[in-house]
Amino acid sequence: ETGVTQSPTHLIKTRGQQVTLRCSSQSGHNTVSWYQQALGQGPQFIFQYYREEENGRGNFPPRFSGLQFPNYSSELNVNALELDDSALYLCASSPDRGLGNTIYFGEGSWLTVV
Amino acid sequence: AQKITQTQPGMFVQEKEAVTLDCTYDTSDPSYGLFWYKQPSSGEMIFLIYQGSYDQQNATEGRYSLNFQKARKSANLVISASQLGDSAMYFCAMREIAYNFNKFYFGSGTKLNVKP
Numbered sequence: 001e002t003g004v005t006q007s008p009t010h011l012i013k014t015r016g017q018q019v020t021l022r023c024s025s026q027s028g029h030n031t032v033s034w035y036q037q038a039l040g041q042g043p044q045f046i047f048q049y050y051r052e053e054e055n056g057r058g059n060f061p062p063r064f065s066g067l068q069f070p071n072y073s074s075e076l077n078v079n080a081l082e083l084d085d086s087a088l089y090l091c092a093s094s095p096d097r098g099l100g101n102t103i104y105f106g107e108g109s110w111l112t113v114v
Numbered sequence: 115a116q117k118i119t120q121t122q123p124g125m126f127v128q129e130k131e132a133v134t135l136d137c138t139y140d141t142s143d144p145s146y147g148l149f150w151y152k153q154p155s156s157g158e159m160i161f162l163i164y165q166g167s168y169d170q171q172n173a174t175e176g177r178y179s180l181n182f183q184k185a186r187k188s189a190n191l192v193i194s195a196s197q198l199g200d201s202a203m204y205f206c207a208m209r210e211i212a213y214n215f216n217k218f219y220f221g222s223g224t225k226l227n228v229k230p
Contacts, residue, residue: 002158033216042118042205042220043159056215088157094216102149103216105159 002026004093004106012112013081021076021109025093032074033103034066037088049074078111086113115140118206120221127196128229134181135191135224137206145211148189149218150180153203162204165189196228 003026013019025032031050035043045058049068063079072093078085088110092103119138127133139148150162165173165180173180181190193200206221 031216033218035218040222042207042222043218044220045217048215048217050215056217058217090157090159092159092216102161102164103218104161105151108157110157 002093002104002106004091004104006089006091006106006109008109009107010110010112012114015081015083015113017081018077018079019081019111021078021089021091021111023074023076023091023093023106025072025074025091026104029093029095029104030072031094031096032068032072033092033094034074034076035090035092036060036085037090037108038084039087043090046076081113083113086111116221117141117219118208118221120206120224122224123222124225124227126227126229127193129198130195132192132194133196133226135193135204135206135226137189137191137221139187139189139206139208139219141187141208141210143210147209147211148180148182149207149209150178150189150191151205151207151220152200153205153223155202159205163191193226198228198230201226201228 005024033048034046037043048056052068068074088108090108092105094103146167148165151159163175163178179192203223205223207218
């Protein structure tokens with residue numbers, strides 16, 4: 001148990017719709033990062049939020065956006081869903097931008113786009 | 115070029131034996147961290163072990179050890195005394211310190227099956 005919780009655990013959306021995924025970080029952690037893991041692949045970095053600001057982004061289009069709240073929980077929003085967005089979305093938290101020895105992952109949200 | 119390469123899509127090991135999972139990495143950053151994670155079918159990524167690029171000693175955590183060969187840019191995970199519960203996907207990952215945030219690069223993973 002890492003103390004990082006994500007919701008929902010599974011969901012199915014239709015192409016073109018929008019989705020919001022949620023993440024509660026481990027107590028005391030002010031940094032949240034999001035990863036997309038397609039089937040059979042390793043996770044890919046989407047972006048990171050540190051103290052409510054996005055401070056790093058991977059190669060994902062602007063329709064992937066996020067928020068971080070004062071309690072350091074976070075949301076990942078994906079607009080105009082495409083079939084290729086079907087994946088496991090992992091949230092990870094860490095203290096102080098996490099330039100330490102690890103980041104702590106939640107169990108993920110499985111998104112299927114049909 | 116791939117930042118992290120894991121060349122073994124699947125591995126079998128007999129219970130109680132040791133197994134080595136291979137990982138090579140590519141970076142020009144002199145300061146970086148190397149990580150191994152275990153991912154059971156539930157999806158959660160479980161942190162196993164960390165090695166910093168300037169660490170002189172190979173990292174160990176219980177039954178896990180990281181065989182760090184800097185000149186060869188390899189960071190193999192060794193699991194001693196395999197247990198049935200070790201059956202899972204294993205991912206090698208790297209973070210370059212040049213980034214001021216947690217951009218981890220992951221390999222494609224190795225599926226480990228432990229046989230009774």
